[in-house]
Amino acid sequence: LAKTTQPISMDSYEGQEVNITCSHNNIATNDYITWYQQFPSQGPRFIIQGYKTKVTNEVASLFIPADRKSSTLSLPRVSLSDTAVYYCLVGINTGTASKLTFGTGTRLQVTL
Amino acid sequence: NAGVMQNPRHLVRRRGQEARLRCSPVKGHSHVYWYRQLPEEGLKFMVYLQKENIIDESGMPKERFSAEFPKEGPSILRIQQVVRGDSAAYFCASSPPPASGNTIYFGEGSWLTVV
16 A cells, blocks of 8 residues: 655645645555545545646646655645645555555644 | 535444444445544545445454445445444545546545444
């Protein structure tokens, strides 16, 4: 299983860009990298997914270097409502097994 | 969370009772996952099912826990003879038939409290 490591917590001011890095040194060739956001008492919410290079959607960007041993979730201009736990998930669904491993998550606190 | 429905949202059971948690996947999704989250901890994989088949139950305790996803109806996570340590949030997720990079979508969770 691809083990992931993230910072336990991060603090930011509203309006700043936040970058959260996840290390996954033993990522497998077919593994994808997915990030989820979780608010208290809610289920994880999909943010973005990528395999290599850069992926961007309306809420975030995901940067994956060539060796794919890490990835960085970038949240532009965070607001107070972005305060949540962010999980990096590495793995792949296959027909015979799902090895989708959550890391410990990064608790992002956004303040004024 | 793309339509994964879990019920009940909150369940209180006395020690020794049974808990049944239900999960209806997103319409068209044929694969279901169950995760457990203890307070202030991350999500731990429990079991991965497709209809009428358990694909991977490596994360599920061998005793007292069982899961099913019948041909008709929701997926059920069943915990027999609950103990206080079973108190946790149980999240269900679903996905379409697997292919590279398929995203899984989570429900809002079922909070089990054992008293």
